[in-house]
Amino acid sequence: xxxxxxxxxxxxxxxxxxxxxxxxxxxxxxxxxxxxxxxxxxxxxxxxxxxxxxxxxxxxxxxxxxxxxxxxxxxxxxxxxxxxxxxxxxxxxxxxxxxxxxxxxxxxxxxxxxxxxxxxxxxxxxxxxxxxxxxxxxxxxxxxxxxxxxxxxxxxxxxxxxxxxxxxxxxxxxxxxxxxxxxxxxxxxxxxxxxxxxxxxxxxxxxxxxxxxxxxxxxxxxxxxxxxxxxxxxxxxxxxxxxxxxxxxxxxxxxxxxxxxxxxxxxxxxxxxxxxxxxxxxxxxxxxxxxxxxxxxxxxxxxxxxxxxxxxxxxxxxxxxxxxxxxxxxxxxxxxxxxxxxxxxxxxxxxxxxxxxxxxxxxxxxxxxxxxxxxxxxx
Ligand code: SF4
Numbered sequence: 263x264x265x266x267x268x269x270x271x272x273x274x275x276x277x278x279x280x281x282x283x284x285x286x287x288x289x290x291x292x293x294x295x296x297x298x299x300x301x302x303x304x305x306x307x308x309x310x311x312x313x314x315x316x317x318x319x320x321x322x323x324x325x326x327x328x329x330x331x332x333x334x335x336x337x338x339x340x341x342x343x344x345x346x347x348x349x350x351x352x353x354x355x356x357x358x359x360x361x362x363x364x365x366x367x368x369x370x371x372x373x374x375x376x377x378x379x380x381x382x383x384x385x386x387x388x389x390x391x392x393x394x395x396x397x398x399x400x401x402x403x404x405x406x407x408x409x410x411x412x413x414x415x416x417x418x419x420x421x422x423x424x425x426x427x428x429x430x431x432x433x434x435x436x437x438x439x440x441x442x443x444x445x446x447x448x449x450x451x452x453x454x455x456x457x458x459x460x461x462x463x464x465x466x467x468x469x470x471x472x473x474x475x476x477x478x479x480x481x482x483x484x485x486x487x488x489x490x491x492x493x494x495x496x497x498x499x500x501x502x503x504x505x506x507x508x509x510x511x512x513x514x515x516x517x518x519x520x521x522x523x524x525x526x527x528x529x530x531x532x533x534x535x536x537x538x539x540x541x542x543x544x545x546x547x548x549x550x551x552x553x554x555x556x557x558x559x560x561x562x563x564x565x566x567x568x569x570x571x572x573x574x575x576x577x578x579x580x581x582x583x584x585x586x587x588x589x590x591x592x593x594x595x596x597x598x599x600x601x602x603x604x605x606x607x608x609x610x611x612x613x614x615x616x617x618x619x620x621x622x623x624x625x626x627x628x629x630x631x632x633x634x635x636x637x638x639x640x641x
Contacts (some may be wrong), residue, residue, distance in 0.1 A: 275528050277614040280533065282543025287314025295414070295519065296461035297569040302522045305532050306560040307570055312416075312529035315542045316622040317571035322549055323544035327331050340443035344426060347441055347496055347505045352406040353429070358507040359437060359494055367432045373404035378411070383422040386411035391473055397430040398477055398487050405430035407524035412469035416523060425466040429486075429494075436474070437467045438493040446497040446506045454478045454568060456495065456510065463493040464515035468523070491516060491631075532558065561588050597621050 267386055281287060286524040294311060301307060321328045347355050356370035374397070380389040388409035397405040407428040413420040427439040440463050444455045470489045478486025492509045499506035514620050540554050555575070562580040580588045584603040600606045600623040609615030610629040615622035 265296055273533070276533050277529070280309070280313040280536070280540060280542055281315055282541050282545065285316075287544075288316045289314070292423045292425070292462045292465040295416065295421065295423075295465045295523070296458065296515075297494045298519075298522050301561060301563060301566060301569065302518060304566075304570075306555065306558040306572070306576070309529050309532045309536075309558055310542060310572075312532075313542065316374065316544070319544040319572045320542060320555070321552070322550060323546070324555065324575050325548055326572070326578060328574060329569035340441075342585050343443050343498055343503060343505075344441045346503065348408060348427070352408065353438065353495065354505060355427060356404055356429065358505065359431075361386075362494055362507050362509045363437060363490070363492060364433075364435075366592075367404075370404040373406050375408060376407045378409065379408060383411055383413075387413045387422065390628075391476075394430070394436070394473055394487070395477055395480075398434060398481075401434045402432050403430075403433060409628060412466060412473065414469040414472065422471050423466055428466075428470065429513075431490075433488075433489050435488045436470055437490045438463045438470065439496060440493060441496045444497055445500060446508060447500055448560060449506075451495075451508075452498060457515075458568070459520060460493070460510050460512045461515045462511070463495075464512045464519045467491065467493070467516055468520055495589065501522055511586050520550070537566060543570055562589050564588070577603060596624075600625075 274621050288313060290336060298307060298311060308336060309423050310320070318328055336598075347403065351373065352375055353370075356373050359372055359474070374394045376396075378386060378387045378389050378393065388418065390407060390412065393405070393407060393410075397403075407430070409424055409426065412423045412425070412427050414423060415421075423436050426441040429439060431436045431437065440459050440586075442455070442459055444451055452538070467489055474489050475484045478484070491513045492511050496505050496507045537557055540557060542551065542554055544551070546554070560572075560576050560579075562573075562576040562585065567578060570576075577588060586597050586601060586603060586606060597606060598619060600609055604626060607617075609622045610625040612626060612629075615625075615628070617623060
């Protein structure tokens with residue numbers, strides 16, 4: 263939801279100060295928005311992304327450069343695969359959508375593939391919306407939008423997003439298509455990669471829902487086009503270059519991402535809690551920058567390694583503090599109020615902790631069993 267004008271202006275000014283003088287804002291893309299949903303509790307990431315800070319440059323300035331992003335080889339391979347999937351007017355892609363998501367519809371032939379070229383992201387967004395309106399006005403046919411552009415309001419500013427494709431079904435429903443270069447082996451793929459793709463698709467679905475709501479309002483009471491919550495993930499089959507597809511239910515990711523984006527609009531609260539003069543400009547000396555970054559609470563988890571440019575920095579800090587979050591969220595959840603490795607060991611040794619606390623009791627039992635086993639092994 264856009265921020266009220268004066269509040270929005272003041273917030274934008276505050277975020278520009280945090281970014282640093284003359285540092286341009288880094289636009290949020292679907293990958294960044296999706297990664298936010300992977301670690302919804304992290305205030306550090308929320309404020310850095312909200313302020314448009316370039317986290318890759320920040321991580322380098324902190325002395326912990328990220329090993330994040332795709333290699334040139336992977337990008338080239340991914341582009342070649344996508345071109346193959348979309349060849350011949352998207353015939354194979356549409357066949358996969360029909361097979362996996364809409365078998366009861368007429369098989370796609372003579373699908374419309376409108377030209378979406380326009381000047382600038384605003385122009386491309388308007389062009390995409392025009393074609394979606396056109397498709398909604400003439401149901402009964404398949405339409406393939408190749409690299410449409412969508413806008414999503416994030417903390418008062420539009421983020422421009424570019425899904426690989428959106429397909430309009432003959433019944434008027436819209437499906438997001440994600441084309442990835444990781445393989446589908448025997449019909450399944452790396453769950454972490456599928457999860458990241460699903461979160462990314464959820465961002466596109468939210469943006470499409472805003473378009474659908476606008477078109478619905480224009481139609482004066484007629485139902486808005488339905489944005490389907492099952493997306494199509496297209497990947498190379500096994501180790502070949504042949505496409506295989508899987509329908510992915512993204513309802514959960516959509517709900518988490520929507521919650522997280524609503525929370526992003528409260529970055530004002532995080533900004534207000536920062537010390538006066540805080541600035542994340544990569545031009546600052548490393549010491550000053552480290553203090554600025556450390557002034558925002560973070561919730562490091564191993565998942566950050568595949569989702570956030572600051573992961574090496576936050577992991578090092580987390581390890582220094584002996585935080586149990588470095589061991590992963592499931593372990594963290596089991597340990598209740600024990601937040602450091604030191605506290606866990608003291609509780610296991612019986613030197614600290616409430617014996618009635620189930621986590622403390624389980625640790626003492628585990629320590630006793632270990633001592634017993636070691637004693638037996640030494641006999
Ligand atoms: S790496 Fe750090 S800043 Fe990024 S999400 Fe994890 S804890 Fe937050």
